Amino acid sequence: MTACAEKQVNYPHSDISMLLSDIELRLDELLPVDGERDCVGAAMREGTLAPGKRIRPMLLLLTARDLGCDLSHRGLLDLACAIEMVHAASLILDDMPCMDNAQMRRGQPTIHCQFGEHVAILAAVALLSKAFGVIACAEGLPANAKNQAVTELSHAVGLQGLVQGQFKDLSEGDKPRNADAILMTNQFKTSTLFCASMQMASIVANASSEAREKLHRFSLDLGQAFQLLDDLADGMTNTGKDCNKDAGKSTLVNMLGAKAVENRLRDHLHRANQHLEAACQNGYATQHFIQSWFEKKLAAVS
Amino acid sequence: MTACAEKQVNYPHSDISMLLSDIELRLDELLPVDGERDCVGAAMREGTLAPGKRIRPMLLLLTARDLGCDLSHRGLLDLACAIEMVHAASLILDDMPCMDNAQMRRGQPTIHCQFGEHVAILAAVALLSKAFGVIACAEGLPANAKNQAVTELSHAVGLQGLVQGQFKDLSEGDKPRNADAILMTNQFKTSTLFCASMQMASIVANASSEAREKLHRFSLDLGQAFQLLDDLADGMTNTGKDCNKDAGKSTLVNMLGAKAVENRLRDHLHRANQHLEAACQNGYATQHFIQSWFEKKLAAVS
Numbered sequence: 001m002t003a004c005a006e007k008q009v010n011y012p013h014s015d016i017s018m019l020l021s022d023i024e025l026r027l028d029e030l031l032p033v034d035g036e037r038d039c040v041g042a043a044m045r046e047g048t049l050a051p052g053k054r055i056r057p058m059l060l061l062l063t064a065r066d067l068g069c070d071l072s073h074r075g076l077l078d079l080a081c082a083i084e085m086v087h088a089a090s091l092i093l094d095d096m097p098c099m100d101n102a103q104m105r106r107g108q109p110t111i112h113c114q115f116g117e118h119v120a121i122l123a124a125v126a127l128l129s130k131a132f133g134v135i136a137c138a139e140g141l142p143a144n145a146k147n148q149a150v151t152e153l154s155h156a157v158g159l160q161g162l163v164q165g166q167f168k169d170l171s172e173g174d175k176p177r178n179a180d181a182i183l184m185t186n187q188f189k190t191s192t193l194f195c196a197s198m199q200m201a202s203i204v205a206n207a208s209s210e211a212r213e214k215l216h217r218f219s220l221d222l223g224q225a226f227q228l229l230d231d232l233a234d235g236m237t238n239t240g241k242d243c244n245k246d247a248g249k250s251t252l253v254n255m256l257g258a259k260a261v262e263n264r265l266r267d268h269l270h271r272a273n274q275h276l277e278a279a280c281q282n283g284y285a286t287q288h289f290i291q292s293w294f295e296k297k298l299a300a301v302s
Numbered sequence: 303m304t305a306c307a308e309k310q311v312n313y314p315h316s317d318i319s320m321l322l323s324d325i326e327l328r329l330d331e332l333l334p335v336d337g338e339r340d341c342v343g344a345a346m347r348e349g350t351l352a353p354g355k356r357i358r359p360m361l362l363l364l365t366a367r368d369l370g371c372d373l374s375h376r377g378l379l380d381l382a383c384a385i386e387m388v389h390a391a392s393l394i395l396d397d398m399p400c401m402d403n404a405q406m407r408r409g410q411p412t413i414h415c416q417f418g419e420h421v422a423i424l425a426a427v428a429l430l431s432k433a434f435g436v437i438a439c440a441e442g443l444p445a446n447a448k449n450q451a452v453t454e455l456s457h458a459v460g461l462q463g464l465v466q467g468q469f470k471d472l473s474e475g476d477k478p479r480n481a482d483a484i485l486m487t488n489q490f491k492t493s494t495l496f497c498a499s500m501q502m503a504s505i506v507a508n509a510s511s512e513a514r515e516k517l518h519r520f521s522l523d524l525g526q527a528f529q530l531l532d533d534l535a536d537g538m539t540n541t542g543k544d545c546n547k548d549a550g551k552s553t554l555v556n557m558l559g560a561k562a563v564e565n566r567l568r569d570h571l572h573r574a575n576q577h578l579e580a581a582c583q584n585g586y587a588t589q590h591f592i593q594s595w596f597e598k599k600l601a602a603v604s
Binding site for chain 2: 038039040041044089093096098099116117118119121122123124125128129130132133135136137142144146147148150151153154155157158159162163164166167170
């Protein structure tokens with residue numbers, strides 16, 4: 001991480017904050033305007049704009065920059081927002097009574113608790129659909145690049161992506177399963193949307209197939225690290241989500257204990273960084289962002 | 303309809319059956335292969351491949367031909383299948399307990415009754431997502447045409463389309479509402495996906511903006527006619543769906559009586575045909591298809 005530390009001055013905190021603000025302002029523009037009687041629109045806004053980490057769109061933007069893109073490219077910001085809309089839709093649905101039956105998310109009652117189950121489903125469908133439309137209309141991108149981005153997102157959401165991850169988690173989570181099965185579920189649940197973010201950054205940057213392959217591997221390790229962090233944080237009360245949802249569930253934390261899981265997490269993070277270094281020749285913003293984010297979170301769960 | 307009758311010999315029943323078979327074979331190819339343990343894939347297949355009218359993809363193909371397209375164009379068939387996947391996803395979600403709470407559809411138990419609510423939601427999300435991916439990968443279409451098609455579909459599904467129609471129907475259907483409110487809900491519920499089908503046919507055929515506008519109007523009238531037919535058929539027991547779901551609901555049938563509704567339906571159908579004639583210069587397949595389909599259905603509900 002020496003190179004990263006040396007470059008840190010180029011990516012000060014204010015820069016990250018500015019990107020975060022750009023993402024949230026653009027999401028606000030892209031989402032339906034507030035209307036008193038429009039519950040579905042309000043649920044879309046609430047599900048997307050409630051305070052969140054914005055990790056996926058941030059990674060897309062930072063990696064695009066590390067691959068040589070100019071971040072003033074308007075289309076890039078739209079792709080980042082599309083990824084965040086899909087993430088928001090997946091959280092709304094994961095929280096439903098027939099799924100994880102969660103009451104709290106991001107410090108607020110979950111969307112179905114606020115608006116009803118029917119509105120939650122409709123808002124998630126509208127967000128998903130909007131995400132694809134946003135990509136197809138993204139400014140300043142070649143039509144072919146937008147088609148590739150739609151293809152990546154479709155794959156990340158579908159039966160080989162988020163849908164499969166949630167299904168496996170629901171159907172296998174409360175049964176005994178080995179570490180490989182858990183890793184596979186985590187890959188579907190978490191890595192696939194990171195992959196889509198990385199591939200979208202690669203598409204805009206016109207990155208080499210070697211760089212894309214490295215970024216794919218980066219996403220797999222990063223997804224595992226995130227899921228392990230999520231499992232470590234499950235017992236905590238200050239995450240804004242229901243706590244102890246994993247009690248009795250076959251997670252790696254329940255199987256191996258917190259210390260071993262933290263070690264695994266650091267291994268994944270180390271490998272993720274190696275892949276990132278190999279892929280990105282134009283900067284270290286992503287590395288720095290990931291590293292500082294995990295250090296902060298790990299300090300909180302230790 | 304004289305011209306249509308004259309041209310009938312060019313579109314015999316076997317031709318329509320062949321197109322139907324093409325659609326179902328391609329859907330079968332595009333959907334996940336049957337896997338014993340893959341409930342979500344099975345629900346996607348069941349929700350899409352259970353016997354259905356395939357009206358929307360048929361209209362897309364026939365209109366494309368009437369606009370001068372060669373139906374051997376593989377990409378056109380993929381767009382038609384994408385429309386049918388979205389329609390299937392919308393039916394799965396509309397039937398959910400928190401929506402219309404339907405038990406039967408297409409003569410089978412509804413998807414959530416067969417597979418559980420969580421699988422129903424996941425299958426619908428996977429179908430929606432797949433539909434966008436199918437468009438983005440459609441063979442032989444210019445990238446720009448595929449982007450336009452994604453944009454049309456995104457609009458048809460979202461907050462100004464199916465989502466809004468279902469929300470309005472759920473939130474206003476059991477309250478007194480005037481005829482205009484009912485027409486508006488029907489437009490969102492039914493016309494918007496017809497519009498997307500027509501616009502996709504226009505995109506592939508590179509139709510003029512005048513033709514597109516006429517096809518848009520055609521879709522609005524056709525959607526109203528379909529919804530009125532659906533309302534007229536609600537009391538029947540042989541539709542493959544739950545019957546009498548509209549009892550106590552503010553539909554035009556409950557407000558005006560069946561005869562007046564049938565007259566309205568025929569007015570919409572007449573106007574739909576006029577728009578179609580003005581838009582399509584290369585054939586009358588769509589007109590003939592619509593006319594014979596409605597005559598058969600109206601004979602059954604009269």
